[in-house]
Amino acid sequence: MDMSCTDQPLSRRRALAAGTGLAAGAFLPLAEASATAAAPAQGSALAAAAEYTNPVIWQDFADIDVIRVGDTYYASASTMHYSPGAPVLRSYDLVNWEIAGHSVPILDFGAKYDLNGARGYVRGIWASSLAYRPSNRTFYWLGQIDFARTYIYTATAVEGPWNRLSTISTPYYDAGLLVDSDDSLYVAYGNTTISVAQLSPDGRSQVRTQQVFTTPSSVGTLEGARFYKINGQYYIFLTRPANGQYILKSSSGPFGPYTMRQVLLDLRGPIPGGGVPHQGGLVQTQSGAWYYMAFVDAYPGGRMPALAPVTWTSDGWPVVQLVDGAWGTSYPSPAVPPPPRPVAPMTGVDTFDGTTLKPRWEWNHNPDNTKWSVGNGLTLRTATVTNDLYWARNTLTHRIQGPTSTATVHLDHSAMRDGDRAGLALLRDSSAWIGVKRDGGVTRLVMVNGLTMDSSWNTTGTGTEVASAAVSGNRVWLRASADIRPGTARSGTFSYSTDGTTFTRLGPSFSLGNDWRFFMGYRFALFNHATQALGGAVRVTRFELSTP
Template sequence: MSCPRHYWGRRRALTAAAGLASGAFLPLTAAARGIAAENPALAAADFTNPVVWQDFADIDVIRVGTTYYASASTMHYSPGAPVLRSYDLVNWEIAGHSVPSLDFGAKYDLNGGRGYVRGIWASSLAYRPSNRTFYWLGQIDFARTYIYTATAAEGPWSRHTTISTPYYDAGLLVDTDDTLYVAYGNSTISVAQLSPDGRTQVRSQQVFTTPSSVGTLEGSRFYKINGQYYIFLTRPANGQYILKSSSGPFGPYTMRQVLLDLRGPIPGGGVPHQGGLVQTQNGAWYYLAFVDAYPGGRVPALAPVTWTSDGWPVVQLVNGAWGASYPAPVVPTPPRQVTPMIGVDTFDGTTLKPRWEWNHNPDNTKWSVNNGLTLRTATVTNDLYWARNTLTHRIQGPTSTATVQLDHSTMRDGDRAGLALLRDSSAWIGLKRDGGATRLVMVDGLTMDGNWNTTGTGVERASATAPGGRVWLRATADIRPGAPRPATFSYSTDGVTFTRLGPAFSMGNDWRFFMGYRFALFNHATQALGGAVRVTRFELSTP
């Protein structure tokens, strides 16, 4: 048998030639199985679920050579559609964003309208070996489909084209002959063929109607595996089904249930669903799904998949459930450690790290990074949900703490600045400056209704005298599903000793806002623009 190094070189060449990174796959060979068995260095210990306890939903996952990439929904947050990167399917980092700005209308700028629970819904990520290009495809506001491309996952990404057909919950397939296909729809599932340059639709055809006994199917992921076409579909929020065609991408398709009402790996959380299938370098298959785990959001979980002799996927269970742990995928030693999603950010350099996303598009004239983050007031409002330049960070589960060091010496009368737990029911700790005096306050009662209109702009629950020009603010969030989902706030004058401020805040766990709670840095005016705060340090830590 050839040495592993030479085998992996041949395997990568086959992968590129056959388009395996973008949804078309080859079977695992006996040689690959033998290499894995003979090389324990390629193996690893067990991993635990969720593999990422942060909010990354509607996952699409691919492999390009020895690297895995995933994309997720971000709704109204900007930049949108994060690209996650991994070398082992277990440890992930944020590489960049496929949608640099939500330039889909004024409401995404909080200008005359708001884009809450709009924007980036379930979308697709693919790689096209023929031009060595990544593709992101998604529909916005049920109106148009947008395609962005990049030659590297971290970007820069640019809009490639728009298509008048809104491909709802689409999955993009780069076939082995380089043809681009899109599977999409809700219950009525269609397949579209795109032009060779991906700029126009050549053909669209309905290929499947979901039986009434099943209900709703959506969230398409499109694959070609061993010459057969598969559309992977979710039944929200408790099932996963797959369609298979032996006659080409336009069918006909037959359906089989993959899972239904399966116990998930997070106590109190939901059924893993709406993710994607991916094949490792040595031919093993995995399903990366998400688990509804509010108030934290929808978090990724991983499970191995085997195939029946007649070509249907089977999720491997542990005691009749999606496993809380499994043996880690057998992969070559990663070239480096991925960047942790928690830890300290001192805003070094002049750009934000990809862990950060704004609530709607920011006013780029009102913020800057230069070895510290400066937030100038960008909106005059008494409603945080209308305030531009609120910068958000996902919460790490099951519990985590965000601590910020903030200089408030250049705030102006009427300004409000601080650290929030942001969702449709929000609370914050921070500073109010009025009449030349600055106070520390804890505020809750910021609320929206089911149409995402503001119903409460906040109630001050506690206050204290603000120290000098610098203060440390802290929020601790327990995002384990179930009651009481508490969050607490505290402050410090020296960064060492912290004093609790205000009552505990019970985070909401309704799914309809879709996105989970986030830590958020904000500074807005209630009287006039001109004030600013400077954040010199942010730390996300776990117990």
Template sequence: MSASDQPHHPSRRGILTTATGLAAGAALPLLNAGSAHAALPRAAAQEPPGAAATFTNPVLWQDFADIDVIRVGDTYYYSASTMHYSPGAPILRSYDLVNWEFAGHSVPRLDFGAKYDLSGGRGYVRGIWASSLAYRPSNRTFYWLGQIDFARTYLYTATSVEGPWNRHAELPQVYYDAGLLIDTDDTMYVAYGNTQISVAQLAPDGRGQVRAQQVFSTPSSIGTLEGSRFYKINGAYYIFLTRPANGQYILKSTSGPFGPYTLRQVLLNLPGPIPGGGVPHQGGLVQTQNGAWYYLAFVDAYPGGRVPALAPVTWTSDGWPQLQLVGGAWGSSYPAPELPPPPRQVEPLTGVDTFAGTTLRPKWEWNHNPDTSRYTVNNGLTLRTATVTGDLYAARNTLTHRVQGPTSTATITLDHAAMRDGDRAGLAMLRDSSAWIGLRRDNGTTRLVMVDGLTMDANWNTTGTGTERATAPLTGTRVWLRATADIRPGTGRQARFSYSTNGTTYTSLGPAFTLNNAWQFFMGYRYAIFNHATQALGGAVTVTRFELTTP
């Protein structure tokens, strides 16, 4: 089904479960030594030793929708939707379900057609929707399974979440909103579908289908159910399903993976932890190594996107999950999971990136696939113009970073000495309604500008390429560009732009930009670094520093 067919969001998969299908309480194997990680700086948000053992929702105020979560040993991983951003399907890592860091991407490149290269078409709001991540103890391998453009399903595997990830041949069947289960006997199953929910048994290598059967038809009184997550818990099979965008249901079978299944509601129209935000939903269940259960869902919180919230779960005597509420709502805080001390602190999601080394860190994603010949990372990011266009939405090699909520500031240090006439470079607030601060070089002169009015229609075609709202002269070859964004739902959802010529004193440029809070684009706003030509290729800019801060 297309996005326009959805009552609200597309497969907004919430995040997943215990041990990718191992029986509840079963010990999970640790990954091999090759997956060990060096110590990283302590995240500011992490509790120091002896601090009060509570956490606050959302546990991570960034846009990570359609989440699938698993535990492998003492480590938690989750995967999220990225649609047209590349690399796709990011994997985050945590040791406590509260503090998360980037680990890698399951889909290194969107190798699904030229439109994902912004060549002869566009992939906006297509690409990586709800997908599934699992770990198979028998061969110590991670499996990612996802559907592309409602027409193709692919399987990727890796022995470490950092990669390399290998894409296998396209599966002969299409699994919409796939939830992958690796059973205790090592058999692989997929739960999938919209309204009509089916289960397929996969071939032993996961690359073919042995059998498939519809196991449930959603009553019209409920409407749509999708976003499957598939578990085996204490010998029973469960399919976790979302009703977009305000409910969560669960199917249970004690007669095997093909049912019959009975249905129970987990939540409906439950007040969420973000003022002005939506109902937590499309989530999944995960069991800690100490036996406790949690539900990690996402909350619609546009313009920032869909952000994860965590809550404890208990089980009834007859084997159904019950969400633990606070005052009849999803709690804004809960006691922290009781877990062993982490082996190290995870890397914070805010801070400074000087683009050290020769590769981008996994927190970065391009708007569509990049032209790899037109950028380099070498203790700085050099963007050579890759597209001649007057339309930022058509320009390749725009590099994006999620916005940290509820408010944050992104600052880049930009060397523009190699720009050429007609080039446009800067820092944008990127979505289907966009604005930016940056540089225009025309007739041998480079000046600062603030531009808004970059817009798309409902089919993601460009309807506005921007209107210059303010300008300022520029001297020297280095400039600091800054965007400050408030992504809380409500009337204050604005971004403001400023610049500096010395890195210390900043001057506002242009009016405040009101961020679009419509859900239809699905992805939230991102900070975006860009450089494109309007006349001819050959120019370049170098970003030597990116900093993301919160108040």
């Protein structure tokens, strides 16, 4: 696989969490930002002020683009090689979030996303953009794939269905989509050299593109564009990976000229041992307050969203509000109307009822949809003959909840066949798992580690069995616990149970890798693959994600 592009915009360097931050500036409320803003309903009471704690989501949702439509907030995030891609998060208060759907239903961008002769690890859905167009009451997702072209998907509800609107030959790298107040569509994009494109009114083609800014060498790299029109001014919000945030401002229209100002650099973040909050986007509440939702590098778990209030200088520049010279670990909660309902928790139990997977789940690459089903639990039929989990299709993943959490699954392995391998993994470019091996008519419980990839995402280790135990009957409970706090031991442990109550540790602790280059954090993963022949199956009747 050609990874030559990784030396270009992909080279986001992981930063140390140290520095002094910025002084607070004068507060000047600004007018409504873009056509998506809406006034609060007449007579609606604002929620009583409390405090929230950062990160607001301790799960891996990077490259956030955040918007408000009426009284509801939405955000999109990167998912790389996971399918479906580009999750859409929903919130009513900017603090409590649920996963509502995915903007990219399938990664139909080439055979490598099907694990068919090639692999798409660390490709796919990078920093992309989510916008809402009031004129047709439609959500738009825009992103480039493989540095080749840009795709736009639309939906009238974030739950879907999402459909591809257009393909544009210009790859808008790290793009931000702006729906202007006159309904025109503009895209800011680029790495170091920042450009603005205008799209046709139907969003299906490019009308014009123009370079609008060249990053000074003293700043280095700028990327991760978000595009706004605020109080008649055009702003392009940019990140300096992975320790800074800058903003460009134009008073002369979307094509500039633009002037630049630093928003933050080497700012201490809210996660001990984690990085500098950066990238992400700006959003305005119904009452006119502004917030910045960034992400914090916090490997091995990934990149975690953090929220901070923003004020504005008298000449129209944003200022992040700090606590003791740092991005605060807590702030007063946004004053918003009471939510219409609680959001769906990102932890808890899933029994795989219904006819579809809940949006908390994403496959490692596209699945073979003929080899799995839900309804009476999750049935995974073997879809690949391989001794390499990284090549196995239909591995179903779930983000790990930080700072520590445990996944427990109830597995029915009665329909496994000789050579099959099924279980629960801690999945990344260095992986381990607990599960069931069936060989020669004998079923054993095993703990396997040493599954590894190199920096080009080629397999360098298919795993070593380091512990085993006999198993009787057709069902077993498997458990994986993960400590994803950066700077700690970063350990994963595995255990099993024959009754669902008493668990027995199996194997040594597994040290979770914290190299940033894989971008996505560790995930819990359910898998079943064959090493001899297809035909076997397992059924997961219950999955529970719990925190201490």
